């Protein structure tokens with residue numbers, strides 16, 4: 001299990017013209033679990049998230065509400081930040097593209113690429129909706145009309161700066177081919193490979209039709225195209241170009257950009273070619289997860305089926321939601337959110353399996369030993385088998401985490417929960433307790449069981465930090481300790497420790 005010394009990971013930056021829903025919560029949560037896991041393994045972690053605030057949509061939304069774009073952004077940013085707090089997201093930095101540090105970086109990277117000859121002034125031709133003052137590409141049109149208002153569009157030309165993306169087709173292909181892990185999962189990699197093989201066109205990277213954005217250095221009529229602006233957040237937050245020796249030097253290239261499948265092309269074609277043109281290193285990995293539907297339907301504001309994460313957390317508890325989102329669907333595939341599935345997971349995996357394990361174990365310890373942990377005596381075969389499985393699970397979970405296979409890691413952990421529950425049934429402490437001659441054996445069983453609970457607590461902590469802390473506190477340990485490394489070896493609990501009788505960790509949910 002090689003421990004990286006440093007680990008840098010990012011979420012996409014979220015648009016402020018939408019309010020946060022479970023789709024956004026999903027990406028951020030996955031990153032938080034990974035960040036906590038890497039910190040637990042002893043790495044110094046930089047976990048970046050933030051908001052994407054520029055562009056015509058925000059400008060327009062603000063206009064209709066009678067506020068400035070920045071006022072709108074300030075309002076919506078708070079909703080993201082308060083949700084992250086509620087979801088227990090422990091990020092390192094929150095970048096807003098309206099910040100000065102970001103503007104400086106975007107203009108610098110633009111200037112560098114321009115100076116190297118890969119940005120030129122040309123003409124951009126597309127379909128324009130005059131009432132909406134918006135350009136649309138051919139594929140965005142609805143029967144030739146504006147997809148927003150439905151009115152006819154006309155072909156118009158606008159002066160625009162272009163990025164010579166075509167020049168980077170071969171270098172990008174070579175990079176993807178030489179780095180099989182660069183784009184994950186594999187199916188996404190194949191999708192991008194065939195897209196790039198079909199040829200890359202130069203990309204229009206400025207607009208003159210709106211003003212809420214970062215001006216092109218030296219030509220203030222033009223605003224830099226939102227994706228050129230947005231993608232640069234990954235390095236502006238690290239201090240590029242003003243502090244090249246600080247976080248930028250320590251954490252770039254980042255270990256992984258975690259994104260949804262819809263923004264894969266921007267991250268694996270546009271962003272790497274911008275970086276190549278600027279002479280900067282490429283991210284080590286881009287991982288695209290799938291999309292959530294809700295009760296079988298696409299989440300959409302008009303269908304009013306957007307799942308509101310604040311409400312879910314209030315109702316079911318933060319750890320239950322964290323568990324469900326990462327357990328229910330393999331990371332990388334699409335999934336469906338349904339209340340039935342959520343309640344089922346809470347009742348079976350959390351209340352029955354984990355919750356009962358902790359309450360049964362501590363209740364028996366309290367009944368048979370007044371809560372004082374006995375020292376283990378000689379081991380029986382069942383004890384050795386259980387210990388052996390715990391010795392193996394950390395390596396297994398580590399491999400799964402390195403592949404961002406969160407659901408598999410949780411499956412492995414729940415196999416241990418199952419093994420510990422089975423251990424109770426097999427070693428029958430209630431029968432041992434009736435026979436004074438078997439007191440030592442009962443002590444060994446209770447020690448083994450509580451040690452299993454401790455290790456499960458260590459394993460679940462990155463996924464369910466509150467639950468991990470509760471388990472630690474029950475076992476008389478410091479709930480603030482979230483280290484994994486150094487705490488995986490069997491025998492961490494000191495005999496004599498006073499263990500509290502646990503309150504149920506997860507109350508059962510009655511079907512509505």
Ligand code: MSP
Nearest residue numbers: 012013014015023024052230231259260261291292
């Ligand atoms: N602002 C851009 C990203 C710029 S990154 C340099 C953006 N923002 S977004 O707010 O629209 O989306 C952010 C993320 O939320 C994306 O990764 C997207 O895949 C994810 N999701 C939005 N809806 C989703 C679901 N229904 N399900 C899962 N994830 C979804 O794109």
